[in-house]
Amino acid sequence: MEKLSIKTEFTSYDTLEELPESEREILLLAKKSLENSYSPYSNFKVGAAVLLSNGQLIGGSNYENASYPLCICAEQTVLTTAANLHPGVAPLALAIAIRNPRQVISRPGLPCGACRQVICETEMKYKQPMHVILQGETGPIFVFEKGIDLLPLAFDQTFL
Numbered sequence: 249m250e251k252l253s254i255k256t257e258f259t260s261y262d263t264l265e266e267l268p269e270s271e272r273e274i275l276l277l278a279k280k281s282l283e284n285s286y287s288p289y290s291n292f293k294v295g296a297a298v299l300l301s302n303g304q305l306i307g308g309s310n311y312e313n314a315s316y317p318l319c320i321c322a323e324q325t326v327l328t329t330a331a332n333l334h335p336g337v338a339p340l341a342l343a344i345a346i347r348n349p350r351q352v353i354s355r356p357g358l359p360c361g362a363c364r365q366v367i368c369e370t371e372m373k374y375k376q377p378m379h380v381i382l383q384g385e386t387g388p389i390f391v392f393e394k395g396i397d398l399l400p401l402a403f404d405q406t407f408l
């Protein structure tokens with residue numbers, strides 16, 4: 249018998265000013281993109297933005313449906329949009345921003361499990377780690393160097 253453990257490392261920045269400029273730009277687009285959120289059911293706005301290896305920046309937001317399970321998360325919107333607008337171009341970084349009109353969230357918004365799986369699939373597809381940049385409406389900014397750090401022991405194509 250052997251006890252194993254998993255360690256995840258990430259960087260926490262106290263302010264937007266402290267964040268490296270290229271990452272700040274992606275996060276600011278994610279914050280702007282949440283204004284496009286279509287979320288009449290949850291009223292929870294999520295914005296996401298990706299920086300592609302060709303320098304393009306793309307934003308997206310969550311898109312809800314009266315048939316609740318059909319709600320599409322912002323991360324999935326932006327990653328699939330990027331893949332269709334710029335096929336074959338790897339995302340280098342993904343930022344996620346949130347706004348909850350019922351309370352100011354001052355800790356980083358975390359991607360749901362399904363989005364973590366989609367982020368990992370994208371990293372595998374392009375063989376390219378993606379920085380994941382997270383902030384609440386205010387408060388610290390977490391930066392993970394790779395999406396897989398948010399979903400250790402992920403299921404992937406190597407099992408198929």
Ligand code: THU
Nearest residue numbers: 290292294310321322359360363
């Ligand atoms: N949502 C996202 O867009 N991304 C996540 O990672 C978590 C949840 C959206 C889905 C739904 O529109 C709203 O937030 C509330 O769950």
